Amino acid sequence: MGGRPMSTLSPTSSDYNISVTEEQEAFRLAVREFAEKELAPVTQKIDRDNQMDMRLVKRAAELGLFGVPFPEEYGGGGGDDLSLVIATEEIARFSAAFSAVVGATYLVSTPLFLFGTEEQKRKYLVPIAKGERIAAHAMTEPGTGSDVAAISTSAKKVGDKYVINGKKMFITNGDKAETFLIFARTGPKEEGKRHHGITAFIAEKGMPGLNVGQRTDVIGLRGDQPVELVFDNLEVPEANIVGELGRGVRIALTCYDHGRVGVSAQGTGLAQAALEAALNYSTQRQTFDNYLLSYQQVQFKIAEMTAAVHTARLLTYWAATLTKKGKDFIKASSIAKITATEAAEKNAHMAMLIMGAYGVSTDSQVERILRDSQIIKTYEGTNDIQRLTIMKEVAKEMGVLQ
Ligand SMILES: Cc1cc2nc3c(=O)[nH]c(=O)nc-3n(C[C@H](O)[C@H](O)[C@H](O)COP(=O)(O)OP(=O)(O)OC[C@H]3O[C@@H](n4cnc5c(N)ncnc54)[C@H](O)[C@@H]3O)c2cc1C
Structure with a gap:
């Protein structure tokens, strides 16, 4: 992040400039049309049946909703976070659950874009941004949520692989995802640096040891209820570490x-x-x-x-x-x-x-x-x-x- 930090005590007027381009407004209208014509008629069914309409998720992919802020070379639409919030608002106006399916994929694609290697971006970011692969972000565990440094899922190095064991809970898209971003402890907690020692790994559906557990029914976002993920000696190549070892937090x-x-x-x-x-x-x-x-x-x-x-x-x-x-x-x-x-x-x-x-x-x-x-x-x-x-x-x- 560059620029002068925004200050509470001596704010600058330019910190409050907001400018929406004609392109972004046209994008809003396209998303609104999709939301009003295609999503609105099925919103109540999604909530009642507690079942996502995956056909419409594919339509969202065609509209480019999974890659809005990423450059075209990574399968994105070349927009920015403002374009993404404009689209998200239009979708959530009819179904927050539908917007959560899309939104949770950004919890994997954004870290890949910001911290991934070029190879990881080509292999994992591009299909997520194009909406070809659903993604899930796995941090929360039965024993901890807000305090991410307290996770106990472990990843032990064996040769050129890491072996992951543990359990995640409340994972949005966990039952739909093909790509997972998993946070696990690779080193001990350090004195005064309790956020160190946790690493982010990419795993893929079908890898032995990556199991989808029970669904947890929650009062809202019906149609996109979170699930448990259970890792039983899940082997992940070292090349799948995102960012630096021990700096996942x-x-x-x-x-x-x-x-x-x-x-x-x-x-x-x-x-x-x-x-x-x-x-x-x-x-x-x-x-x-x-x-x-x-x-x-x-x-x-x-x-x-x-x-x-x-x-x-x-x-x-x-x-x-x-x-x-x-x-x-x-x-x-x-x-x-x-x-x-x-x-x-x-x-x-x-x-x-x-x-x-x-x-x-x-x-x-x-x-x-x-x-x-x-x-x-x-x-x-x-x-x-x-x-x-x-x-x-x-x-x-x-x-x-x-
Ligand atoms: C529908 C749903 C989907 C989710 N999807 C995902 C997902 O995709 N991936 C994922 O990793 N997680 C996911 N989560 C987990 C979510 O991020 C956590 O539930 C959230 O961070 C809160 O953690 P917790 O529930 O463990 O609450 P806790 O951390 O146990 O906190 C309990 C209460 O104590 C308060 N509290 C905690 N610490 C302090 C403090 N220091 N000072 C004051 N108050 C404090 C909190 O505000 C809260 O009110 C999902 C949760 C839900 C409900």
């Missing part, structure tokens, strides 16, 4: 810094969908001979929901723009993640209140949005972990923490 954290911006876009899309549902209902439903929207109590809610959507979108675009500028975007992406995911929750709840019994009906999409908002508040670092991250960055700026 740095790779993971950089990947989450980018990924959080995508989660913010999911939150924005969900918050927008809840607002639209409340507006539709309150302009059609009459009580006591008046449309619901004529009551000030409803108007205030709609105004607050509108403010929440715009705040979420602006912060998401801001964080995505800072990644492109090569600016310090860690704090921005945490701020955007908290704001946008909590906007989704707040708007779903308000829409529910406005829509009365229809709001709490499982036929209404706001019930799904409320469930989905709980997941996006949790994954890629809970919102409380984001609060810790923001504070850590502010402390660094103030020189009270290194």
Whole structure:
């Protein structure tokens, strides 16, 4: 990351420049058309059956949704993080689960792009970016989530291979993936450097010892429920190490810094969908001979929901723009993640209140949005972990923490 770090105490106006190109707007319209015409009709079925529509995932690949920010030479669309959040918002407006299938692949393709060797990029990044191979990122374990340095999956060197043993849990796309990014301990914890000694490995479906375990049913993102992965003497060639030996946590954290911006876009899309549902209902439903929207109590809610959507979108675009500028975007992406995911929750709840019994009906999409908002508040670092991250960055700026 280059450029002058963004400062909380002496901000620069240019830190807040956001510019969306005509090309990006055209891309938004293309994704919106796909979302409205092809995804919207099956959203409820995906949620109800808890089953992803893999035919539509292939359509998303044709639209280039898996490689948006990568250069064309690596199978990408030559866009940037801003193009990706624009597309993610349009998809999440109808199905956060569908956007999670796509989004989780970036937790593998982004580290490959930023830290992989040229050979790894050609072999693994290109097919993921083209949407030919689904990918899964395996860090979380039954015993640890937020504290990534506490993982216990081990990788022991035997000749020119590493033998991986352990168990991962809550892995999105684990049951669909052909390419896996696995984090395992290759060295002991060091005094004062507890993040050292963990390494990132690429593994492929079909390798002996790589087993998909049980699915964990969670309240949201139905259609893309996470699964366990069990490694039983999984042998991975040394050439499949991504980045430096023992420096996997740095790779993971950089990947989450980018990924959080995508989660913010999911939150924005969900918050927008809840607002639209409340507006539709309150302009059609009459009580006591008046449309619901004529009551000030409803108007205030709609105004607050509108403010929440715009705040979420602006912060998401801001964080995505800072990644492109090569600016310090860690704090921005945490701020955007908290704001946008909590906007989704707040708007779903308000829409529910406005829509009365229809709001709490499982036929209404706001019930799904409320469930989905709980997941996006949790994954890629809970919102409380984001609060810790923001504070850590502010402390660094103030020189009270290194
Ligand atoms: C649907 C879903 C999909 C997921 N997909 C993936 C995936 O693809 N790959 C993957 O590796 N992981 C995945 N995860 C895991 C996810 O990233 C973790 O659940 C998340 O990081 C939180 O970890 P945890 O659940 O272990 O909570 P814990 O770390 O046990 O935390 C529990 C609570 O304590 C709080 N807490 C923890 N530490 C502190 C602290 N220092 N100060 C204050 N509060 C603290 C947290 O905010 C949280 O509220 C997924 C999870 C879900 C639910």
